[in-house]
Amino acid sequence: MNEYDSELVRSILIKENYEFVTDELKADIVLLNTCAVREHAHRRVYGRVHNIRHERGKDSLVMIGILGCMATNLRQSLLEDRSLKIDFIAGPDSYKRLGQLIREAADNGQKAYDVTLSEFETYSDITPNRTDGVNAWIAVMRGCDNFCTFCVVPYTRGRERSRSPENVLKEVRQLACEGFKQVTLLGQNVNSYRYENHDFAYLMDEVSRVEGIERVRFTSPHPKDFPDRLLDLMAANPKICKHVHLPLQAANNRVLNLMNRTYTKGEYLKLVNKIRSKIPNITLTTDIIVGFPTETDAEFEETLQAVIHAQFDSAFSFKYSERQGTIAAKKYPDQVPETVKTDRILRLNKVQNEITYKKNRAHIGQVFEILIEPTPQDKPSHHSVGRTGGNKLVILSKKDYKIGETVQVMITDATPHALKGHPL
Numbered sequence: 492m493n494e495y496d497s498e499l500v501r502s503i504l505i506k507e508n509y510e511f512v513t514d515e516l517k518a519d520i521v522l523l524n525t526c527a528v529r530e531h532a533h534r535r536v537y538g539r540v541h542n543i544r545h546e547r548g549k550d551s552l553v554m555i556g557i558l559g560c561m562a563t564n565l566r567q568s569l570l571e572d573r574s575l576k577i578d579f580i581a582g583p584d585s586y587k588r589l590g591q592l593i594r595e596a597a598d599n600g601q602k603a604y605d606v607t608l609s610e611f612e613t614y615s616d617i618t619p620n621r622t623d624g625v626n627a628w629i630a631v632m633r634g635c636d637n638f639c640t641f642c643v644v645p646y647t648r649g650r651e652r653s654r655s656p657e658n659v660l661k662e663v664r665q666l667a668c669e670g671f672k673q674v675t676l677l678g679q680n681v682n683s684y685r686y687e688n689h690d691f692a693y694l695m696d697e698v699s700r701v702e703g704i705e706r707v708r709f710t711s712p713h714p715k716d717f718p719d720r721l722l723d724l725m726a727a728n729p730k731i732c733k734h735v736h737l738p739l740q741a742a743n744n745r746v747l748n749l750m751n752r753t754y755t756k757g758e759y760l761k762l763v764n765k766i767r768s769k770i771p772n773i774t775l776t777t778d779i780i781v782g783f784p785t786e787t788d789a790e791f792e793e794t795l796q797a798v799i800h801a802q803f804d805s806a807f808s809f810k811y812s813e814r815q816g817t818i819a820a821k822k823y824p825d826q827v828p829e830t831v832k833t834d835r836i837l838r839l840n841k842v843q844n845e846i847t848y849k850k851n852r853a854h855i856g857q858v859f860e861i862l863i864e865p866t867p868q869d870k871p872s873h874h875s876v877g878r879t880g881g882n883k884l885v886i887l888s889k890k891d892y893k894i895g896e897t898v899q900v901m902i903t904d905a906t907p908h909a910l911k912g913h914p915l
């Protein structure tokens with residue numbers, strides 16, 4: 492969502508005649524689009540601001556602005572921290588006021604901010620300034636009404652609101668004309684999408700009908716409202732990628748209840764079984780938090796067993812970190828010791844890595860249609876890379892393919908992180 496929001500911000504500022512530079516040292520204004528989900532992300536932002544101030548020197552006039560969830564959540568402390576010298580702050584619903592905030596800060600030398608939450612802002616009138624060329628992110632809804640107790644999103648991004656299907660489809664048609672092959676529909680709670688009497692399955696179906704778009708993805712759904720209609724559509728529609736990212740967070744019912752996740756372990760695993768029975772070749776990924784306040788060893792063990800049972804293709808696992816302003820921060824002060832959290836995440840990662848490797852190796856000998864993407868910086872430049880419909884990264888043995896091209900590939904090898912393939 493932050494990548495998408497950065498594209499919106501670029502578009503908004505270009506309209507106001509700002510130019511973007513690739514070398515940070517040449518910038519007059521540096522914007523940091525931040526996430527407030529984890530402590531680690533917070534620390535990185537503080538580190539980046541200090542680095543910029545250090546690199547540019549104490550006499551530099553460079554302005555620094557903080558955008559995103561951290562801007563909303565920590566506005567006060569960011570503005571008051573004299574060592575950071577932040578010039579302006581804009582929350583996720585205030586990007587249309589960015590130009591004005593920059594001018595206020597530049598003209599008056601005073602800190603400018605707007606972190607107002609909107610019940611209506613969807614940026615449906617802004618066309619993001621995209622750079623990828625293959626995949627386009629499209630936020631179809633913003634905000635979240637779920638109030639998971641560990642999460643700041645309902646406070647930093649406000650209530651759920653959705654864009655109209657016509658507005659989304661207009662953007663998708665334009666993207667197809669520009670040569671984008673894949674769209675990923677985004678929402679904090681994407682399957683809560685609703686516009687008048689249209690639900691998320693309706694929107695996915697309509698988007699998949701747009702000529703020129705070859706793949707449609709979505710992220711992230713909440714397990715509490717995953718409709719059969721959407722699963723049936725995914726199973727039947729070849730353009731909808733066979734990948735579901737289904738955050739589990741924990742598997743012990745007491746912990747799930749403390750988290751306010753509104754499902755039980757049994758309900759979650761039943762949904763996993765249903766997804767697999769309707770779409771046998773599905774890629775299933777998840778998010779897990781270890782060490783939620785008061786989580787016992789036995790309760791963590793239950794999460795570990797659920798991971799083994801569910802056989803996820805991969806998992807994003809995090810140590811719980813308390814977020815200011817959340818329900819958990821107010822109600823559950825009893826923290827699990829850091830050493831215990833570290834031990835749990837290491838055990839979890841070991842188990843999941845083995846499953847991921849086993850699942851990747853099971854693809855050897857199979858043929859997949861791969862959509863070629865720009866090669867990531869950490870991959871060898873003499874190979875092309877692409878993804879299966881199930882979102883597995885494939886490194887090809889040849890380099891001769893154009894970005895956006897679709898190639899039939901036989902998988903010849905696998906690592907825990909990627910597949911290797913030979914074009915047919």
Ligand code: SF4
Pocket residue numbers: 635636637638639642643644645679680713
């Ligand atoms: S569903 Fe829960 S974790 Fe996800 S954004 Fe909403 S409150 Fe946060």
